Amino acid sequence: MSFTAPIQLPGLTLDPLWYRRSVFYEVLVRGFVDSNGDGTGDLAGLISRLDYLQWLGVDALWIPPFFNSPLRDGGYDVSDYRSILPEFGTLDEFQELVTKAHERNMRIIMDLPLNHTSDQHEWFQQSRSDPDGPYGDYYVWSDTDEKWPDIRIIFTDYEESNWAFDSERRQFYFHRFFSHQPDLNYNNPAVAEEIFEITRFWLSMGVDGLRLDAVPYLYESDEGNGEGEPPTHEFLKKLRNLVDTEFPGRVLIAEANQWPREVAAFFGTDEEPECHMAFDFPVMPRIFYSLRSQQADELVRVLSETTDIPETAGWGIFLRNHDELTLEMVSEEYRQAMYGWYAYDPRMRVNVGIRRRLATLLDNSRAELELAHALLFSLPGSPFLYYGDEIGMGDNIWLPDRDASRTPMQWTPDRNAGFSSADPGKLYLPVVQSLVYNYSLVNVESQLAQSRSLLHWVRNVIHVRKAHPTFGLGSMTVVDSDHESVLAFVRSYEGAASGTQFGDAPENVLCVFSFAHNPISVTIRAPEHAGSDLYDLFGGAKFPAFDENGEVTITMGSQQFFWLHIGTPSRGLPRTA
Ligand code: GLC
Ligand code: CA
Secondary structure, eight states: OOSOOEETTEEEEEEHHHHHHEEEEEOOOOHOSSSSSSSSOOHHHHHHTTTHHHHOOOOEEEEEEOOEOOSSSSTOOOSSSEEEOHHHHOOHHHHHHHHHHEEETTEEEEEOOOOOOOTSSSSHHHHHHHHTTTTTTTEESOOSSSSSSOOOOSSSSTOOOOOEETTTTTTEEEOSTTTTBBBBOTHHHHHHHHHHHHHHHHHHHTOEEEEEEEEGGGGOOOOOOOSSSSSHHHHHHHHHHHHHSSSTTTTEOOOOOHHHHHHHTTTTTTBOOOOOOEEEETTTHHHHHHHHHHHHHHHHHHHHOOOOTTTTTTEEESSSSSEEEOTSSOOHHHHHHHHHHHHGGGGEEEEEEOOHHHHHHTTHHHHHHHHHHHTTTTTTEEEETTTTTTOOOOOOOSSSSGGGGGGOOOOSSSGGSSSSSSHHHSSSSSSOOTTTTTTTHHHHHHTTOOOTTHHHHHHHHHHHHHTHHHHHOOOEEEEEEETEEEEEEEEEEEEOTTTTTOOOOOOOOOOOOOSSSSSSEEOOOOOOOOTTEEEEEOOOEEEEEOOOTSSSEEEEOOOEEEEEEEEEOSSSSSOOO
């Protein structure tokens, strides 16, 4: 299959690289809108706010699990992969969501927790009671809990071992996460076959992609540490092949919280691709580190590392999501610094991370919120927003675990923040009522009414980004600066051949970020652009030009950023705001 030829589907022409141009938005069904007043958000509620998401500029929704589940891990504990939790709605309503989203040219990514199930899943129940039956081998059973001592524990606050004893089968079963989430046994070919069938089931409903939850942990062996072992990659190649042959244009997104080289492995190679996208876990904590240390060097370092990834692969950039801000992939020294800055109250921590939302992490600083979003929207990859962060929603650290940042979306200053008409005590989680982030102050309605609100600002940046395919499709080169607080890089895109349906022009954009907490002056050096002019991408204003050596000196306010178009404005000013 050629990756540059548009794919024809009945009634739709797809850009095969659509996921690299898209702005994604993670939305919890439970937390967005409650349409029937039972206190829990639902699919009908989500459908009713697609217009809002379209207005914001969202191209694709990532929806965490909505399968039947005892909800002991936010739905990542699946008890049936083919049905929907009744309080969320029905398969028909899900189908309607897909249709209504597609009508708006918006895509739907669903979550597939494929490493484990709930202990309530029928497979597990059968596996415990009938070891010799058809499901006896669906999970990882052992007579001892001493196997694989090198496999680390992920939920360090909740689990002491990756093994739990089952009193019925009288054996231990393996679990990477909560003990009520037994790991599936991928060494049993029947398990892989089940996952292929489940994939077909949902992609046949028109779903545009799957986020593969906890994907490094599928296989474990005596030799490895249970993370990204070779058979896991072999399985992903098969899954990718299934998608490419039966559902071209749909995508696989890897959730692999690993070191840079290991994450990149989940893309596979040009010849044997695996996932289309992978979340950029290495870059995320380093954004937060730079904001407080006022040093750009760690970001400069990870971004300068050249990791060869297949031509069609793309990163998923994110600041926050429904989980804790994980600090597993930073050094101990950095981790302690991050805890000191961002989780000074031990209640703010969970496992190896911080369970707070973006606005509270940044102490509601508008400058920092803008700087962080500017990185989110210009680093190589596709941005993933987390619901509510576009209005700077707060969190509630008095709630257990990651529920702290899964509270109801704040729509209005009315009862239950306009999320639900239920008795407030009946809500799945209370709305945020803290001093600074109280829903009467922080809500969509009031931010719509203020032209300078964070919501309008985020929407504007999204639209500027979308007017420049360079951000999604272009390459990135880190360039030198003479200031330790400055990160500068050039995004470059050669443009799509004119005459194709995506006849984009070539473009170079210089992105400059200052992490300094005071104004600075910085000289940037990019010899290949010597003599070029610079224009602000938002308003079109002319900036000082690169001199004949490719140097330019600019003044920056505290925690400021610039996106500057490089070159002469032959196509008119790059004015998109
Ligand atoms: C993933 C999910 C997280 C969940 C875990 C176990 O990391 O993002 O929310 O708890 O998998 O399923
Ligand atoms: Ca409801």
